[in-house]
Amino acid sequence: MKILVIGPSWVGDMMMSQSLYRTLKARYPQAIIDVMAPAWCRPLLSRMPEVNEALAMPLGHGALEIGERRRLGHSLREKRYDRAYVLPNSFKSALIPFFANVPQRTGWRGEMRYGLLNDARVLDKQAWPLMVERYVALAYDKGVMQSAKDLPQPLLWPELQVNEGEKAQTCAAFNLDASRPIIGFCPGAEFGPAKRWPHYHYATLAGRLINEGYQVVLLGSAKDKETGNDILAALTTLQQAHCRNLAGDTALEQAVILLAACKAVVTNDSGLMHVAAALNRPLIALYGPSSPDFTPPLSHQARVIRLISGYHKVRKGDAAEGYHQSLIDITPERVMDELAALLTAGKEV
The missing domain is CATH 3.40.50.2000 (Glycogen Phosphorylase B;)
Incomplete structure (x- = not known):
């Protein structure tokens, strides 16, 4: 299975997202996980053994630039990803997997992402109080996990490797x-x-x-x-x-x-x-x-x-x-x- 993740744009959020990558790798040991994120994230992603490749996101945090996102998405089609996980909740963050023709595109519903995500989850903030729990929940099929209490424990927390x-x-x-x-x-x-x-x-x-x-x-x-x-x-x-x-x-x-x-x-x-x-x-x-x-x-x-x-x-x-x-x-x-x-x-x- 080839997986594309659209990662967060903040250091803390990027670190917590590793729990999703660790959970996916534990569930699907043969999975190949690529993460698209700002170039500055590479030093973090390179120390996450679950991540196969860090793909640079060249667009700024607030830039919509639909044309450039279309171009990026089309450039990823040859990689033939099976699944995409969109971690930011914005509309623009869901565009690249859509343009890349990734068959299954998963994320929390967020702002007006109908169609862009075809596996959109509705967030109950009370059921998922921690950001890390919301990330990990996406690793499971829709409806399987009703709340954070359903997640296997202990969660696989972030672990960076330095020798x-x-x-x-x-x-x-x-x-x-x-x-x-x-x-x-x-x-x-x-x-x-x-x-x-x-x-x-x-x-x-x-x-x-x-x-x-x-x-x-x-x-x-x-x-x-x-x-x-x-x-x-x-x-x-x-x-x-x-x-x-x-x-x-x-x-x-x-x-x-x-x-x-x-x-x-x-x-x-x-x-x-x-x-x-x-x-x-x-x-x-x-x-x-x-x-x-x-x-x-x-x-x-x-x-x-x-x-x-x-x-x-x-x-x-x-x-x-x-x-x-x-x-x-x-x-x-x-x-x-x-x-x-x-x-x-x-x-x-």
Whole structure:
């Protein structure tokens, strides 16, 4: 069986979609799974053994461009896919499998996709509370799974593969101290500071960890560089020698490998949080207005700290520098205690 997947366009969603690929491969071991997604996804897809080929989606996230989607679909006809799974809920995302003449095109009904999908599922959000469950449900025939409770347990969570040689080589390339275990910080988050644990809390935690013999590596996009610099500036001169701000200085491929090399990771609700979870790193995930109820980190080594309930659509908090009070109220001491417990549990395994 040849399968085409139209994948998501966000890091976290792409990571969770691996659960679908793993489930399909478990059900159909001979299946060949190709995933069409933005080119930046290749470093993630290349580390998913279930994926045969990453097909670059050249169109931007919001571009309709029906003519170009028709051309892409026609170019895929020679691959003769048997099935397609469309993971985004948009109309435009269902066009390419339709133009590719894929016989069975599966996805949640979404926006006006009648005809484009001939195996459209009606989503009951109460029955499928987690995004990962909604992805995995598509691996089964329509009507077989009525709710998340019907899915075989445990779910096959995302697992990225990184080897020891890659870790050593990449750490050396960034001149990291081989004598100090690495704690990774992912202090950024999309949509502004309201989803971020304050930089001064990160700095306090970094100082304690450095004093205990760790080194701290800050990871993220170029947009997170300033936040990383704020963390560095709050450390003493001696502590700064053991804290590296690599936000914006790594390609996604390198960030994945560096996360895999970490002894543990402390992170906001972000795409890199889901990458760290898929690497099975001991993980502290800090939540404020956004909720872990829909897209939690999928790892038994993850601990979520959140002081409020429900989802709050907040782009900028009311506190100083745009932080949300619920994240300010998570103390570095609380995070340090949770982190120490995770690290101790890891030593006992």
